[in-house]
Amino acid sequence: MVAIDLQQESVNFLMQVKRACADRGFSLDALARASGLPSDDLMRFFDGLALEEHQVARLCEVLNLPSPPKRVSVVQQIRHHWESRIQAQCGWLKVIGHPDPVPLESLFVSPPVAHPLRPETNLSLPGLLREVPHWFLTGGVGMGKTTLLKSLTLACSAGMLLPHMVPMLISLPDLAAAGSSVKEYGAELFAQWDVPDHRVFESLLHQGRLLLLFDGLDCVPLGQQPHVIRMIRMLAVQYPKNHLVVASGNPDHGVYFEQMGELILPDWSAPQILSYAERWFRYRGQMELWEQWQRSYGGDRHWQELCSRPLLLAHACVGLEQHRVGGTWLVEEAVHLLLCRWPEVGEGDGGEVVASLAIATYEQPQQQWSWATLCRTLKAL
Incomplete structure (x- = not known):
C-alpha cells in the first residue's frame, strides 16, 4: 500500500533529528539559522512531511547525523502505483464515428505550438515546460488541447518528461462542480487513487513536485469561471516550483x-496531417486507403484546409474508411454537431453525420463551396 510506505519513509530520520536538536538545545529557529533551510519547511518536517534530498543532506551535515539509507522516492512510488490508472485515464482517444476507443500511442502526433513572441516553428510544449514552469494553452474547437x-x-508518468514530478490531469469543470479548493481537490484525488494521507499531496505541492494539467477552463460555467481562475492564479503564486498548464478554448482567458x-495551437501543417492519416490507416490495417488519402489530400485545397484541424482530420479518416456519402445539408449539420454538441455526440446518427462530412465533397466536387464555407466558419472561431 503506497500510503504505508509514504508514512514510514522519514519517520526514523525525523526522530534522529529531534533527538539531535534536543541534545544541542536547538529550537526550530536556531536550526533554521544553522542550516540555512526555510523555517516553514522545517516546521512541516516536524509535523511529519518529507524534506527534499538536499535538505536532508544539509541537516545531516549540521547535526552530524549519518545519512539515511537511500529509498525509492515518494514520486517514484506514486508514479509506479498509478501507472495503470493513468494509462486508463489518458491512454485512449474517442473518435466520433468509430465505435471503440483508440490507443493514443497509435495515433498521437506531436502538435505544433506557437508563441506570440517567438518566431520558431519547431516549438513543442514538452520542451518549453523544461524551460518555463507555467503556461496558458489555447486553441480553437478540435485543435487537440485535451489530447496534448x-x-x-x-510522458511524465513514464519518466520521459519532468521525471522528478507526479502528473495530475485535472478537469476544471469537475473541480468547479466539487466546490473545493485546488489543494482540497488534489488531496481528494490522491485519496481516490490509494494515497489517503493528505499530507503527501501537501508535501509534494510545497516541494514543487507536481505537474498540474488543468483542462477545460472554457467549459466551466460562466458564473464559476472567475473563482476557478483566482484559485489557479493563487496556486501558481503560492507554490511556484510546481509546473502548471492551463488549457482553454477561449483565448481571452x-x-x-x-x-x-x-x-x-495553430493549424496542422501537411507533414503532421499526413503523419496522423498514415498512423490511422496503419492502425486500422487499411494501407490501401492511405494511398487513396494521399491522392485526395494533395489535389484538393479545401480538403487540405479542413484537415488542418485535428478533430476534423480524425473524422476525415473515419469517413474515407467507411465510404459514407452525403449532401450539402451535411455541412451545416456537422458544424452544429462539432461546435455546439461535441460533448453530447454519441455513436448514433450524430456520429454518422460527422463521419460522412469527411467525404461529402470528395465524392461530389460540385459541393466545393460548402468546404470553403465550413473552413471559413471554423477558422473564424
Whole structure:
C-alpha cells in the first residue's frame, strides 16, 4: 500500500533529528539559522512531511547525523502505483464515428505550438515546460488541447518528461462542480487513487513536485469561471516550483494568466496531417486507403484546409474508411454537431453525420463551396 510506505519513509530520520536538536538545545529557529533551510519547511518536517534530498543532506551535515539509507522516492512510488490508472485515464482517444476507443500511442502526433513572441516553428510544449514552469494553452474547437495534456501526463508518468514530478490531469469543470479548493481537490484525488494521507499531496505541492494539467477552463460555467481562475492564479503564486498548464478554448482567458507564458495551437501543417492519416490507416490495417488519402489530400485545397484541424482530420479518416456519402445539408449539420454538441455526440446518427462530412465533397466536387464555407466558419472561431 503506497500510503504505508509514504508514512514510514522519514519517520526514523525525523526522530534522529529531534533527538539531535534536543541534545544541542536547538529550537526550530536556531536550526533554521544553522542550516540555512526555510523555517516553514522545517516546521512541516516536524509535523511529519518529507524534506527534499538536499535538505536532508544539509541537516545531516549540521547535526552530524549519518545519512539515511537511500529509498525509492515518494514520486517514484506514486508514479509506479498509478501507472495503470493513468494509462486508463489518458491512454485512449474517442473518435466520433468509430465505435471503440483508440490507443493514443497509435495515433498521437506531436502538435505544433506557437508563441506570440517567438518566431520558431519547431516549438513543442514538452520542451518549453523544461524551460518555463507555467503556461496558458489555447486553441480553437478540435485543435487537440485535451489530447496534448493526456500525452504530457503519460510522458511524465513514464519518466520521459519532468521525471522528478507526479502528473495530475485535472478537469476544471469537475473541480468547479466539487466546490473545493485546488489543494482540497488534489488531496481528494490522491485519496481516490490509494494515497489517503493528505499530507503527501501537501508535501509534494510545497516541494514543487507536481505537474498540474488543468483542462477545460472554457467549459466551466460562466458564473464559476472567475473563482476557478483566482484559485489557479493563487496556486501558481503560492507554490511556484510546481509546473502548471492551463488549457482553454477561449483565448481571452489568457489575460488572467499574464504571469504565465502563452501558447497557441495553430493549424496542422501537411507533414503532421499526413503523419496522423498514415498512423490511422496503419492502425486500422487499411494501407490501401492511405494511398487513396494521399491522392485526395494533395489535389484538393479545401480538403487540405479542413484537415488542418485535428478533430476534423480524425473524422476525415473515419469517413474515407467507411465510404459514407452525403449532401450539402451535411455541412451545416456537422458544424452544429462539432461546435455546439461535441460533448453530447454519441455513436448514433450524430456520429454518422460527422463521419460522412469527411467525404461529402470528395465524392461530389460540385459541393466545393460548402468546404470553403465550413473552413471559413471554423477558422473564424
